Amino acid sequence: MSQIEVMPVERRRWFMFAILLVGAFLPPLDFFIVNVALPSIQEELGTSSSAEQLVISSYAALYAVTLITGGRLGDLYGRGRMFFLGLIGFAAASLICGLASSPWVLISGRALQGITAAVMAPQALASVQAIFPESEKPLALSLYGAVFGLASVIGQALGGILISLNLMGMGWRAIFLVNLPIALLVILFGIPALRETRARHASKLDLGGTALSMMTLGALIVPLIEGREAGWPLWSWLSIAAAPLLAWLFWQYETRLRLAGGAPLLDPAALRAPGLGRALLVALSFYSIGVFFLLFSMYLQSALHATALSAGLIFLPFGTGFLLGPLSTSQGRRLLGAYVNCAGMGLEVVGLLALTWLVLGTPTGVTPPSLLLAVILFVIGFRQGLAMPTLMRMVTGRVAPAYSGMIAGITSSTLQVSTSLSVALIGGIFYTLLGAHTDAAAITHAFTVSILCIAACLALGAGLSVTLARQPAPIPDASRVRPS
Structure with missing residues (x-):
């Protein structure tokens, strides 16, 4: 280290x-x-x-x-x-x-x-x-x-x-x-x-690990993003199938480099921190809501015929909640302790279920009551924002400060992979249900089923968060990185 x-x-x-x-x-x-x-x-x-x-x-x-x-x-x-x-x-x-x-x-x-x-x-x-x-x-x-x-x-x-x-x-x-x-x-x-801050004993960048990591993530992310648009051609399936093999090669390469005294891009020692794997799984489920913006925009513009600007403004309560949620985390920690993340994600599930109820209870093609819609979107965004800082601490707090940059990159990359997976998988469910239909009823049905899928992913993350709350992250070394 x-x-x-x-x-x-x-x-x-x-x-x-x-x-x-x-x-x-x-x-x-x-x-x-x-x-x-x-x-x-x-x-x-x-x-x-x-x-x-x-x-x-x-x-x-x-x-x-x-x-x-x-x-x-x-x-x-x-x-x-x-x-x-x-x-x-x-x-x-x-x-x-x-x-x-x-x-x-x-x-x-x-x-x-x-x-x-x-x-x-x-x-x-x-x-x-x-x-x-x-x-x-x-x-x-x-x-x-x-x-x-x-x-x-x-x-x-x-x-x-x-x-x-x-x-x-x-x-x-x-x-x-x-x-x-x-x-x-x-x-x-x-x-x-x-x-400036950095790890004191900087070493050369692990070029082999860098290349293998980019190949691994690229093999997974690119076909997920491009595959549906291209009609899922053979190359997309071959690329996804190659991702686990590339991940295994990457891990073996990094392990050998570590044993040889080198400085791996992704240090296996850091990834063995207790609970880190589960924390990253929570991060993987956390941004399953990433597809929500695409699907809700389609519902607003295609089923309700809102303009692009009007659709953007309807999102504002969500964004406002997402802005205020993180600022309330300290109060949440005083009330809920280590359970802030699981409470935030759990209540986000409740918000998504309420949105589904509101959409299904509104006549097809009619905009749901504005005030109630705004409140539900605010709650979803607020709970998402409330959970996010605790999630970051849940992940980054499990490794020593010398690995801060590495784990920050892994966490951010996991969230991006979560977004891509949600767009590919839950978006795929939406478009499969929609088929060739373009009427408001079909769009509404596909949208509500997709929202339930997002809620299920977040519920899984909330459950994993409960197990992590019972296993607090070790207090990391309070040492400081030398300013230069």
Whole structure:
């Protein structure tokens, strides 16, 4: 295990953390914001349906497969350095997207966005273990979780607003170019203030492990994202079948490297921490709600004929709840102790069941009562946000600070895999039930069945959380990473 030097608590840790949180905010923002822009992009660039899918999936796939490497790079070469390199790259990729003159230039820019986002995103979560004392970690993780709620609040509505305003005739391009002033401000104020943290004895990046990890995740994620759109061709099934073999090869390679005294990308010693495997399974079930945004948007726009902007605004109660939930985690811990995560996920299940009841109890093609719908969406988002910081602590708190970047990347990658699995599997159930039908009744039926599937996944995660609450994470070494 890498050694770290004991140091006093960093005085500027909250300002440093605020800077790093930008790296956690921009990736989900760009995931949410682009959805409402696809019709405008198609109109101007003439993108095909498959190209539109690639605008989304090229970003999501490369983001997922690069996250573990991004976290490890922060451990080895400095979290601040990797954050700023990722941010600069993300801004450059956003500029490419904003100036794109063809679908393939846009797709290339989105792919670069995914890679650079994965370099900057894990650094905030890793820094929680590195710069905060134990007493402050719950609040830091709550703020980290709130960032995702803030991104969903802003992303769902901002895309439609920017396109409607058509600032300086930019249209949909503004959703990408808005990243540039954000990046510039963070660079100007952040570079002088951010002190470096890393594992003390940095070693070379495990290039073999990096390649095998990306191949393993790519073999799973790419066909899940692209397979349904392509009609599940043979290559997609062969790729999914190859994923377990590649995972086994990756594990064997990392184990041998560890025994030889090397520094593996994914250290097997860290993954043997008690309860870590179950904690990652909870993370895998946690973002099964990722498909909800796609399906609810389809229900609103196709069954209820809401506009893209109206649909985005209907999501605001969910996003507001997701924003406020993490900020209530400390109160939740005082009331529920280690059971906050399982309570949050369990009550989220109740919210999804209530949504199903509301939709089924409303005449087909009619919008459910606005106030009741808003309350239910707020509850679902609030409970999701309440559970998230505890989930992060449940995972990252089970390993030593020297592994912070690695486990942050693994956690973030697991959540991305969870989203991809939910889109592929639960989305597949939705489209199978829908078939060739496009009427409101068929869409409503497929939507409600899919919501019940999401609820079942979250109920499984809540059950696993109960077993973890009975096995608290060991208190990690309170040592500090030496600032440089």
